[in-house]
Structures are given as structure tokens and as C-alpha cells.
Amino acid sequence: SRSRPYNFSAGPAAIPEEVLQEAAAEMLDWHGCGMSVMEMSHRGPQFESIIAQAEADLRELLRISDDYAVLFMQGGAIAENAIVPLNLSGGAKADYVVTGSWSQKSQLEARKYCDVHISASAHDEQGYGSIPDNAAWSIRPDAQYLHVCTNETIDGVEFHFVPDSHGVPLVADMSSHLLSRQIDVSRYACIYGGAQKNIGPAGLTLVIIRRDMLGHALPHCPSAFDYAVVAANHSMFNTPPTYAIYIAGLVLQWIKRQRFEGLSGLAAVEARNIAKAHLLYDALDASQLYETRVGRECRSRMNVPFHLRESALNAAFLQGAESAGLLQLKGHKSVGGMRASIYNAMPLEGVQALVDYLKDFEKHHG
């Protein structure tokens, strides 16, 4: 039996219940030091150990080599839309691939700081729902970087391959699928993401950056957003979001403990996410009432937007879902319809409960 409803929020999103319980148990007194993590100096030995463990666990889970710095920042991925060009464009050329609402926002913001070129764009009358053929992207050889969003949270478009950037440093917004699957960090010059989907609470931004990319910030880049400054100060140039880092650390430990079909850690989490996505997409594909608009080859394992063919049923669908203990299924306002976000913390049983509800609702309204 479960104590709480299943939460399909796109973010801030569900946190593993085990982690919430651990945090609750340690709320008043962390490991016998007499303080809550919220109350301790970021420069004290207790917090030093928390952030060092979190970084070590992140490096282990994603196999991040010493050639890369791990930065714990603030401002979210929307701030990174400016921070990336401020640090990496040199005020010169930067190329962007637009596969959804978030990469579209990224390229618009970058125009304040550099010469932006759209290497490829996937927008059509239906909105977003595909990734243009990588071989046909127009990448300027003298671009300082090529930016992609590898999981479009709103549109449900995920890269299931690492793009070939023809030697141009690859920068990726991985906000909504970082730590949902294994990745080859060495293929990227910079990876960033807000924590509030698979990693922890809002307020923490993770940046994983190859060290040779550091030290090229524009002179007017705020010091607190200069990757080289943040790296040199081990994410303590300013006060980092200490409590969010602590929770993220508990989530990383939780990921390391996961087991699924003989696998462990991130491999287990990835296999379970594949199983969850199959279960849900198969049910949607089999139905006459629901439809998905994203191409099969780039369907997101994390964010599953779908529409009721009869939109007049939307309100009844959402109300029934809530009564069945299935929360926050309403789609993003820009695309309408529904969206089920099934991040790491969503168990297989939660997706099964959603599939059961989809079938039941169709039986009564189809």
C-alpha cells in the first residue's frame, strides 16, 4: 500500500519517498552535530563533507573524469541560457539546434551575447515532435560551441544519440533527463541542468564542464556566473544552495542503491525508465482515444505528452485522475492536452496505475 498519490509533475517533481523520510529524520540534527543542514556554515566541516560526497557520487554515477569540473550553481537552466554564451561564446559565433520550446528559449537569450545561427530546427504546424537528421545540420566550423537540448520537457522530444558536432564543442541542456540514463560525458564540452526533475529540489543547477572550456568568460560576465571563478572556489565563491545540495546528495545515494533486473545503480534506473516508457507508450498507441504526436525515434522516456482526441473530455479526465490518486497530469499551457512526467522517482507501479486509469477512462468515454 502506498501512503501518497502518484505525482506526474514535470518539475519541481516527485522525490523518492525514502529520501524525504531520511531528510525528515535528520531535519533537526544532522548526524549528531546538533544542527539542521539548513543551519550550518557552507564552509564548516559538516557541509564540506556533504558537498564532497555529492560530487564524488555524481562523478561515480556518470563516470566523470578529472578533465571535467563539476559546479553547483544557482539560477536554473534559464540563467544558464545567458551564462553559457557569457562564458563560452567569446562574443563571437554560437550555433543552436532547436527541437522544442526550451532550446528555442536558449537561442533567443544567447542573441544578447553573440552571433547565433540556427543549425537545424524542427518546428512545423503541429509544433515540435522530431529531430532533424544530424547529417543535414549546418554547423559553422568557427562556431565556439553547438547547443542542443537533449530532452525537451514540454514537447517530449529526447535525443537517443549523441549528435556529431563536427569537432565544434557540444553544449547540452540536460535538465530533464540528467541521471535518468547512462551518458558518455566525454562527448560533451559542457552539460548543464536544473536539479528539480531527477536530482533534487529547485534552486540547484549542475554544470559539468571540460576544464579547457574554463577561463574564456566575457569581461562583463558576473563573477558568480563565471565558470572559472566558480570552479576555482569549489562552488563556494558565493554561498551555494546548501539544502538543495544535501537533498541531491541523498538522491544520488538512492540512485546508487537501486536494483532492477539484475542491474544496479544508474544502469538499473535506466532499465526501469525504459520499461516504464514502454508500458505507457504501448497503452497510448493501442488506444482510440489518446494520441501522441512525437516521432517514435525521439520519444522521451521522461516526459510523455499526449492528447485526448476529444478535448471536451480533458476536464473530466483530469478530475478522474486526481480521484484515482494520479496528480499533475495537465499538459504545459503552450501545447495543451496532457503530460505524464515519469522521472526516476516514479515507480513502475505508478505508471501501471496510470495505464489502468487510461484504459478505464477510455472504456467509459471512448
Ligand code: PMP
Ligand atoms: N530547460 C529545460 C529542458 C527544462 O525542463 C527547464 C525547466 N522545466 C528549463 C530549461 C528551465 O529551468 P529553470 O526554470 O529552472 O531555469
